[in-house]
Amino acid sequence: MIKNEFKKFLNKALIVTSLLIVGIIAACGGGEGGSGAESSEILIDGSSTVFPISQAVAEEFRVDRPEVQIPVGISGTGGGFKRFVEGEIDIADASRPIKDSESAQAAANGVEFTEFTIAYDGLSIVINKSNDFATCLTVAELKQIWEPGSSVDNWNEVRSEFPDKPLRLYGPDTDSGTFDYFTAAINDKEDASRADYTASSDDNVLVQGVSGDQGAMGYFGFAYYTENSEILNVVSVDSGDGCVVPSVTTINDGSYAPLSRPMFIYVNNASLERTEVRDFIEYYMNNAAELAEEVGYVGLSEADYQSQLEGLN
């Protein structure tokens, strides 16, 4: 009984398997033949911070041009550049400028490219909602807290008029571009930071941490503050010209310094020869301001976008 049923099962399985394999081989052949003829593709990969903007622009672009497929990846800024300099992708999303070593590799592979600044992010210093004294900190005070080897663990060590309250720190982990930029801007050296803070690659975890800890201080992208402004307080930053609170206006006009960071896309010049890529970049620069703000970032001025486009022609 069992044996017969099993034999039937085995036969069926054999037939299904062979059919599937034949199907796969046929589909392989078909796929290769068809892909060139029908739809065109613009490949984007890179920073997960820039991803929401590229996704938003690609989504809107495809409303009018559904025949263009624009898959967007999140390999990270470094991972994206690695593919970009090999000529594997058309556009690299980047939360920092390309490094010399990376452009040297691009040159060695014969890849020429154009850089576009697409938006700003204001790294925001946040504290617990109950903290009403640390409304503004100077860059020097931030450095004192975050520099390597710092042992500041009480708010009254930061400024003597602050209350005696334990200070606990939250921040992105060392793989993050936010970490790179913050350490370079505050501690004057990229990747130089004290290490005894609660680190997470997920900014929402940092939001939870700071909102549940009265003595907490943390930093992350502007969007994570604006989405959680009801449960967090933001700290104004004084870089010598008075206290400036991060907002769309202060980030846009550059007065929120030194923690406004630009974000970029890099486009392969060979890809720019293709009309759909060129159209896409034009669409990108014409709509980035509005779409960046929709996903939580700050756009450039209209003139800044147009001058970059003029460089194209």
Added chain:
Amino acid sequence: MNKQESIINKRQKLHAIRVLRDRIFVVGFALAVVVGILGLAALLFDVLIDGLPFLNINFLSSYASRKAENSGILAPLAGTIWIVGMTALLTIPIGVGTAIYLEEFASKNRFNRLIELNIANLAGVPSVIYGLLGLAVFVQFLFNGSRSVTAGALTMTLLILPIVVIASQEAMKAVPSSYRDAAYAMGANRWQVVKAVVLPQALPGMMSGIILALSRAIGESAPILIISSLVWVTFIPTSPDSKFTVLPLQIFTWVSQPQHSFRGIAAAAIIVLLIVLLSMNGIAIWIRSKYQSRPDQ
């Protein structure tokens, strides 16, 4: 008389202690079960509360969007089905074949034991390592930079192959050797014994192992992040050459967005992932009960 009474007393006391100990352990084990179930129930409850309002036909049939309320999981759902299907096609013949060879044909010498030990060790390697291996071997070396469904499925195959081999070996070990001896006594050769006696008996156990392994492949995001990296895809894979994304990767992206509304659709995607997983487990249970042999048959 007195002496007898005291002996009886003692026995009764001992008996009471034994009964008490029995109860304590029963309660202890029951508590252990409750902890697990409560944890699972709390998780499920949380996910269902967050995700159910978003779960509808539109969610299943549209592509991802920057607006949570317009987002859907068509591309990652299709990608997950492609990956799991192809991984199963590749893993089952290779894994079961390896297990049959090692268990039924290979002699138990030092070299073969070394192979078995290595397979067991491979089962414990972190999945991200397989992702890097797949990127180097399949994407860059074999497929010339194509980050296709095939590359993803081959990587997943490497990842779960050790689990399938070990589970299949265990299932075949559980077949009593007297069955084999009986078949040999009837004049059957080795392959006939494997085909007619060992495999049918071991099939239910093998199926459990294979389904558990495939369930792991469904839930993995790290290797796919390396192989595919795509999280915004507006097409369904039409061939093994296609680019793709999978559910865990989409969930990962949504959970890390700043906008709160994305957490709801992430929960909805988790529900879909759970349904896919449970239905696979259901198929395994069905096959197992269909082919399960009873001792009296």
